[in-house]
Amino acid sequence: MHIRLDQFEGEWQLDRIIEDRRNDAEGRLTGVARFERAGPLELHYAEEGELVYGQQPAMIATRRYIWRGFDGEHADKIAVEFEDGRPFHVIALDRLMPDDNHQCDPDFYHVSYDFTRWPEWEAIWRVVGPSKDYRMISRYTRP
Template structure:
């Protein structure tokens, strides 16, 4: 991928509605899936954003509704975010000041490594590589601003 766009304020950049396209590849089985939908980052009283994703996930040819919710809170450093599950457990940090960020999230014996890249003011991408005894996945998500 080419140059990245620095983002001085991650929460400010993410706020709003995004179209989402995600590919999911299971490297162990060779199965592929895809998710298509929207993500809305809406303000919450704590000063952060509530991330709500909803759409359709197709796996092995079977479409089903899918959704998830995360909390993006102000991080320790200005312009960064502390991403948490809705129950408050930590997920990962996010610093887009260089336009690119790598974050790790251990989940049982598996490790999720996410790479976040900002292409321009209306497009960004995440690539999660999940490795461990239970999973061997690559999830690539492209976001396009819908506002």
């Protein structure tokens, strides 16, 4: 199976669990992620959902990223960037379970994607640092 950037386009149901080990708390987000075409090899990712974190009242949480594809020998990769264009990480689509790292001093982020049940997929983040220690599992399904 070979997944392409354009196959992410459209709307996805998003369910996320945050296991915060530092604060001994759990968060849950339920919402929608949308990938909108912004060019031949570019999608804009926007998510919005209701986040319940520990004992705090529910709140609306949002995130935005840019997903850029490539032509030629790197056509099996997606560069994920922050909304302002700074590099975040790379997804290697030639693997069903790609992973990558992002260093944001003093914190370290590791992501593992799982495309083995495509078109359902998930991203698992492990984040550690002086004030962070959590695992975040985001599951994406078509509505």
